[in-house]
Amino acid sequence: MNISYELNFSMKRFHDDINIQQLVGICLDNYHTTIFDDIVGVMNLPKEAAFDFLDELENRYMGTPKFQLFSTYKSIFLNLFVNPQIKNLKGAFLEVLAFKILKKYYNPHTTSTDCIICINGWCSNLTVDIAMEYDSSALCCECKVPTSKFDWNIFKNLLDIKMQSQNFFDVYAITLDLKERMDSKKQRIENSVEESRGIIDDVYCIAREDLANFNI
Known part of the structure; x- marks a missing residue:
C-alpha cells in the first residue's frame, strides 16, 4: 500500500x-x-x-x-x-497534547500533522490533525476542543480513510469535552444523517477522561 x-x-x-x-x-x-x-x-x-x-x-x-x-x-x-x-491556540493545545500522548503510547515510526492522507493515489477530502504509523497498523485523528465543532463531514472523512486503507488506519475523534457530550453529539448526527447509521461507531472517540488514562 x-x-x-x-x-x-x-x-x-x-x-x-x-x-x-x-x-x-x-x-x-x-x-x-x-x-x-x-x-x-x-x-x-x-x-x-x-x-x-x-x-x-x-x-x-x-x-x-x-x-x-x-x-x-x-x-x-x-x-x-x-x-x-x-x-x-486552544485547538493547538489539544492537537499538541494528543500528538505527544499518542506518540509516547504507540511509539510510531512515521508521524504527520495537519495533513491530507493519500492512499494508492486516492486523497482524503479533508485534512486530519494527527497521523501515525506503527508496527503493522496506523491511526489518524481529528481534534476539536468542544464536541459542537464535530459534524458528519469530519466523521465521514475519517471513515473514508479507514475504508480506502482497508482498515490499516484506525480513526479517532478527540475532544476536551466529557464522553457524555461526545456520545450525545454522535447520537444527534445519527438521528439527522442516515448515511452515518451503523458506521459512525467505527470512529473511536477519545474524550477528556479517556485522554487522561493512557498508560504512559
Whole structure:
C-alpha cells in the first residue's frame, strides 16, 4: 500500500507558541495527576469561567507544595486568554497534547500533522490533525476542543480513510469535552444523517477522561 501525507502547515505557528508548548510540557510532566486534569479543565472553559476556576484553584493550592507550579500555569493562561486568537491556540493545545500522548503510547515510526492522507493515489477530502504509523497498523485523528465543532463531514472523512486503507488506519475523534457530550453529539448526527447509521461507531472517540488514562 502506497501511503503519503500532504502537509498543510496552517496550525504550525499555534503549535509552536511558547505558551502552548509550556502548558503541554506541564501536563505531560504531571500526567495522571490533578494538575493535568485542572489544566485541561481550564482550557475547555470560556474566558470568564476559566478565570473563576483559576481563582478556585488558587485557593485550593495556596500553602501546598504545588502552589508554585499552579502560579506558573496560571500566568500562562492569563497570557493565552488575552490573545485574540485564543480559539486557534486552544485547538493547538489539544492537537499538541494528543500528538505527544499518542506518540509516547504507540511509539510510531512515521508521524504527520495537519495533513491530507493519500492512499494508492486516492486523497482524503479533508485534512486530519494527527497521523501515525506503527508496527503493522496506523491511526489518524481529528481534534476539536468542544464536541459542537464535530459534524458528519469530519466523521465521514475519517471513515473514508479507514475504508480506502482497508482498515490499516484506525480513526479517532478527540475532544476536551466529557464522553457524555461526545456520545450525545454522535447520537444527534445519527438521528439527522442516515448515511452515518451503523458506521459512525467505527470512529473511536477519545474524550477528556479517556485522554487522561493512557498508560504512559
